Amino acid sequence: MVTVRKLPEEELFLPGSVACQGCPSSLGLRIAFKALGKNTVLIVVASCTSVLQGSYPYSAINLPLYNVAFATGGASASGVVAGIRALAKRGVFEEEPTVLVWAGDGGTYDIGIQSLSGAAERETDFIYVCLNNEMYSNTGTQRSGATPLGAWTTTTPGGKAQHRKDIAQIMIAHKIPYVATASLAYPVDFYQKMLKANSIRGTKYIELLAPCPPGWKFAADQMIEVSRKAVESGMWLLYEHEQGDTRLTGVTRRIIEGKVKKRPVKDYIEIQGRFSNILASREGQEAEEMLESEVSESIKRLQGWVPEYI
Amino acid sequence: MIEKDDDIGYINSISLPIKGCAGDTGEWRIFKPVKDAEKCNECLLCWIYCPEATISKEGVEIDYQYCKGCGICAVECPTGAITMVKEEKR
Amino acid sequence: MKVLETGNHLVALAVRAAGVEVVPAYPITPQTQVVEKIADLIDQGKMDAEYIPVESEHSACAALIAASLTGVRAFSATSSHGLAYMHEMLHFAAGLRTPVVMVNVNRSLGPGWNIWCDHQDSISARDTGWMQVYVSSHQETVDTVIQAFRIAEDHDVMLPIMVNLDAFVISHTYMDAIVPEPEEVSEFLPRYRPLWALDTRLPVTHGSVVYPSEFSETRQSMQQSQTRAIGVIKEAATRFGELFGRHHGDMVDYYRLDDAEYVIVSMGSLAAETMISIDAMREKGIKVGLLRVRFFRPFPVAELQELCRGRKSILVIDRNYSYGLAGVLYTELKAALYGLSDTPVRNLIVGLGGRDVSNELIAEKAMESFEGKLGEITWGDTQITKAHVVTRELLERFQELYNKK
Structure with a gap:
């Protein structure tokens, strides 16, 4: 069994970066790099991650890294993978490097969905990680297709009136070999999912929930706690999808099996400032119920039924 | 500074990986994590949860040159071995 | 092969x-x-x-x-x-x-x-x-x-x-x-x-x-x-x-330019068509040559300055337009020649959207230009057709619709 202790010591994300205190992206990168190691080419889609790595002529990321234009995560991966394949024909590699794309929810759900969809349909051999902080954080926290119902952003000052997309399901519909969700509260789970993704050929999609302290309005030291409560409340479901089957993992599985009691959504949203207006409003109760029913619907979509104790 | 001549040569936006690309980010801290070695059981949760890679796996030492003082380690430590202490005014 | x-x-x-x-x-x-x-x-x-x-x-x-x-x-x-x-x-x-x-x-x-x-x-x-x-x-x-x-x-x-x-x-x-x-x-x-x-x-x-x-x-x-x-x-x-054993020019290419008093400047296949126009005009005794711009970027400033020197008149044919100004090869050439001579440089806009540009039309417009009969910028092949009349009528019908009280 993999434990925290067994995770590699080497750090390919170097300390002293530009990231905010408690940044979920830097933590996500750290763990992802531990799983993939040095034989990795990283593609960063325009996002906070383009900035937090530092500026010319220094970088916090000790991997060959290409910072790409916003709408090009998938296409850039296809190009790099084709280039690697062409080089491999010349016999330059002992082992072909892994290609990892790191994108935000803007670069994945919205402006980058076409490029990602194209790469997946072409069966490009790469790992795509969507670091989902449910808003356009790099431009100062605007609404995205991943922003949940009721959440404040600078472009939804009264709270978002629509539900978020379920992009992991869109990726499953591409019939790619591996789709998984992960949470920073469970780093070993994320690490193992990255390892598994790296062992499979084809397009692998992993979505990591990224609670953003300044964007979601909570104290930096609560980043892991918010990540944890997202899972415990069912607002973030952990699962893997392989060969046509979805398998719930970690705390999500234990909740569905009735071994752990699901927290009310309220436990998760009341610790974040972005929901405070909607919770205090007349529609607060209604929004909370709508989010609870969104959780049930998501579980139903994943496994076909919802236990009555949810 | 290098003297700029007529031929500026080949310049591209390529960057070198180094520690501290944003400088000594330890200066950002308002609160400082302090480890109580007696209480630390070396479970390594602080190490794995540190977003900035400033806690060593070996010996659980905090690198104050870069630690930004987010406080995740103190919140997540299961034995309460890390306390956040207000930084002295610099 | x-x-x-x-x-x-x-x-x-x-x-x-x-x-x-x-x-x-x-x-x-x-x-x-x-x-x-x-x-x-x-x-x-x-x-x-x-x-x-x-x-x-x-x-x-x-x-x-x-x-x-x-x-x-x-x-x-x-x-x-x-x-x-x-x-x-x-x-x-x-x-x-x-x-x-x-x-x-x-x-x-x-x-x-x-x-x-x-x-x-x-x-x-x-x-x-x-x-x-x-x-x-x-x-x-x-x-x-x-x-x-x-x-x-x-x-x-x-x-x-x-x-x-x-x-x-x-x-x-x-x-x-x-x-x-x-x-x-x-x-x-x-x-x-x-x-x-x-x-x-x-x-x-x-x-x-x-x-x-x-x-x-x-x-x-x-x-x-x-x-x-x-x-x-x-x-x-x-x-x-x-x-x-093949050479197509480098920054520019040219045709019958050495002794030319008049120069036509253009790019692409239109330049090939222009060579026929030049032969026809030469037969009538007009000393005209072609300067074909191959590289538009980097722009052949030195070559154009050299090859345009001492000519009587220059016509630039553009198959593009910078709205609000003129054809782009024309403005670029003028910028390259600025202050060097008083040679008139004029602009002919033809062949947009694939309209066929005949060598006869090029010769005709070039002659008019060299004789000073054309303005600085000339749309050389436009005319109102039956199709345009239909859309004009449609516009009138919209105006009737919108002006109804």
């Missing part, structure tokens, strides 16, 4: 000869046959390259840059709306200094939908940092595509290059051309040697954030490479001529 092929198929064969390793592309009329032929060559095992069937031109250019950044030779082709759609990535390719080659089959931009030739597409991409060359024949297409890689990949240059050929006039017509085999090309064009790449042995970050304190230097460096490219272009044309 001599073949009878369309311009588009010749592009594909030249790309094969150049030893291209990755081709991401998205089909668009009138470029489609280029990508079909490349896909077919790869499928038949006649070309060893990775073909990436991207889902858009934006992605085509993104994949092109990314592949090049791994250190391999990469090519794509597009046209018109496709080129416009990849505009953001054109800047990226030049900014990252990836020496990729792209063929653009010159086509107008809609609306109204129009698949035929003009130069609006590539001219609109003028300021992206790409080099641009315009060809006027099938053989020149083949030879220029091969030379383009050598120019772009020269370590003094390291900038992308766009080879422009006219829709249908070249892209879809069949002509004899000689296409060398890859082995014959390898001396002229050895394997691409990157200055740097995405390489796990030396991990660096490409495309970092660059602050105002460092940004201008990255752009000045691009301009200096454009300037240095002029020598590289000339050297490539000369060396190609030595090895293959």
